[in-house]
Amino acid sequence: MRMDSMWSKVDLSAVGVGRQSGGALINALQAGExxxxxxxWQAIYAMLTAAAGESGVALDSVDRRVVDVFASVSREVAIALRVAASTADRQAHLAVEAFERLPQVARLMRDGVISVAAFGEIVLQTTGVEDADMIAAVDATTAADLREFGGVSRKDASDVARRAVAELDPDGLRARREARGKGVTVSTDVDGADVxxxxxxxxxxxxxxSIDAVADSVCADDTRTRGIRRHDAAxxxxxRSEFGCxxxxxxxxxxAPASVVADRFASVVVHVVADASTLSGESEKAGWLDGFGVLDAHHVREIAARSDxxxxxxxxxxxxxxxxxxGDPYRPTTACDTAVRAVFGSCSEPGCARPAWRCDLDHVCEFDHARPEAGGATCVCNLNPKCRYHHLCKTFGEGWVDDQIVDANGVIWTEVTAPSGYSVRSRARNQWLLPDLGLVPCRHGEPVARGTVETSTQPERSRTRTQAKHAYRMRIRSQRRFEQACAAAAHHAAFVEDGPPPF
Incomplete structure (x- = not known):
């Protein structure tokens, strides 16, 4: 029997959705999700507690039965959602996390501050915390930080939760890190192998x-994709073979000969930012590894002790x-460059996780090369990291506006406004690591004229999106034809060898 969903008849304008458009509408719908x-999860948790009450057991009790309280409830959830048993188990697990371990963070999801995916990332980062008082502290700390964060991405949520765990449960995080171990695994199948x-x-x-240093040494005429070049370089x-163009x-x-490759390796730098008190052992304040995220204090000291x-x-x-x-007011000093990359941690575009030291440093208000004192300053207040793609979007995108604000408390905020008028304001991700950076007094005046940007040299794609889509489809079709030809050849060979059926 077909049943129409009641949701198709719901008037969303009652909650203001119908009066929005563009990014504002997308954001409102995500909050609704x-x-x-x-x-x-509230309904699933109620089912779990009711089933546990009827069975006379607690949800966290040791129950070795295959068909326990969770199995019974998960089966009904699976039927209702039309999903596999493992997916239903995951939903039951998240329901318990939302109402027993991370209730304050779950309420942020309910109120639209974080997404469903971001909540899942927080659950992942806090899974190893077992002590009830400890997880309550992690929940409160994470929720308080995210509430004041501005636009929160999955990576932001993950890093905030990891920082809370690193500073509140450093011993537990260290034990789990050391238990992970090291090793190399090689697995093979019919078509290839994984290392x-x-x-x-x-x-x-x-x-x-190191792989990037070798893979990026080719000339402009190399026809391989970057992924294939990285594979060949690795x-x-x-x-110990030669990597050629x-x-x-x-x-x-x-x-490159071996001597040139060695020079490239000598230039490979991995950046870790930490407080001096962490290095000295006076505090357990977390640190930051570019391209990874939050490190616990012991891990920071462990890296600092390396011979290299x-x-x-x-x-x-x-x-x-x-x-x-x-001698060049357009270029920041080494200290300024490092501070800006460290305080943002990654590309300043909301949701982009490109590591800061793999980004360009962008003058938010454009620098005026003809009159440096008139345009945007080369200063902490006017610089932020942008990956090459988002830097191009800012330069060539019509109707987009980027801004950077330092409030009265020294907190650095970035704001991106779309042509539709929808804007997102986000706090610098690592402000906790460099809290005094926004309080550094600026020695320059306000810009009176932004610098001019050359927009006639926008880079072009090697092929259009449609052409790339068609090429992908042709590759899939070719692969299928090859597989069918192989199967037909194998069938024919078997027929010739075994002969016709005995009838």
């Missing part, structure tokens, strides 16, 4: 940067005297 998911390296986050960052590094030109100078670690103090107070290079 959070509320509906909260109500779903999995389980290692520390700092070694993974060095490996990643294989060359592991097997794929342009096909025998006179290409991009193929170079420790450089960052003079925040010195930025009051100079933020731009003396």
């Amino acid at each position: 959070g509320l509906l998911m909260f109500l779903r 999995l390296i389980a290692t520390t986050v700092q070694d993974a960052a060095v490996i990643d940067a 294989v060359a590094l592991l097997t 794929g342009c096909g030109n025998p006179e290409c100078t991009a193929t 670690a170079a420790i450089r103090p960052l003079d925040i107070a010195g930025l009051a005297d100079r933020t731009a290079r003396a």
Whole structure:
């Protein structure tokens, strides 16, 4: 029997949705998803507690029965949602997390402050916290920080929760990190093989940067995708073979000899930012690894103790005297560059997780090369990291407005406004790590004229989105035809070998 959903008849204008459009409408609908998911988990949690009461057991009791309270409720959830048993179990698990372990964070999802996906990331980061008082403190700390964060992405939510765990339960986080272990696993199947390296986050960052250093050494005529180049570079590094350019030109100078590759490795830098008190052991304040995120204090000290670690103090107070290079006011000083990347941690575009040291530094209010004193300043208040894509979007996008504000408390905020008028304001992600940076006094005046931007040289795609889509479909069709031809050949070979059926 077909039943029409009641939701198709709901008048959403009653909650203001019908009067919105563009990004504001999308944001309102996402907030609605959070509320509906909260109500779903509330209903599942009520089913669990009712079933536990009828069975005379507690939800957290040891129950070895295969068909226990969770199994019974999960089965009904699976039937109602038309999902697999494992998916229903996940929903029951999240319901318990929302109403027993992380109720304050769950209410942020209910109120539209964070998304359903962001809540899932927080659950993942806090799974290892077992003590009831500890998880309550993590819940309260995470919720309080996210409530004042502005626009929250999945990565933001994950980092805030991890920071709470790192500072409130450092011993537990350290034990779980050490228990993970290291190793190399090689698995094969009919079509290929996978190599999995389980290692520390700092070694993974060095490996990643090393592969990039080799893979990006090719000339502009190399026809391989970046992913394939990274694969070939990794294989060359592991097997001690030569990594060559794929342009096909025998006179290409991009193929690097061992000495050049060694020089590239010498330039590989992985950035960790931490408070001096953390390095000295006076505090357990968390640190930050570019490209990964929050590190517990012991992990920071462990990295600092490496023989290849170079420790450089960052003079925040010195930025009051100079933020731009003396001979080139467009370029920030090393201290200013480091401070800006450290306080943002990643691309400043809401939701973008591109590591800060792989981003461009952008003058939010454009620098005026003809009259430097008239345009946007090279200063902490006017600089933020943007990945190359979002930097291009800011430069060439019509109707978009970027802004950066430092409030009276020294908190650095960025604001992005779409052509529709919808705007999102987000706090610098690592303001907790450099709380005094926004209090550094600016020595420049207000901009009176933004610099001019050359918009006639916008880069172009190698092919349109439609062409890329067609190429992908053709590749899939070709693969299917190949598989069908292989299957037909195998069937024919078997028929020839075994002969016709005996009838």
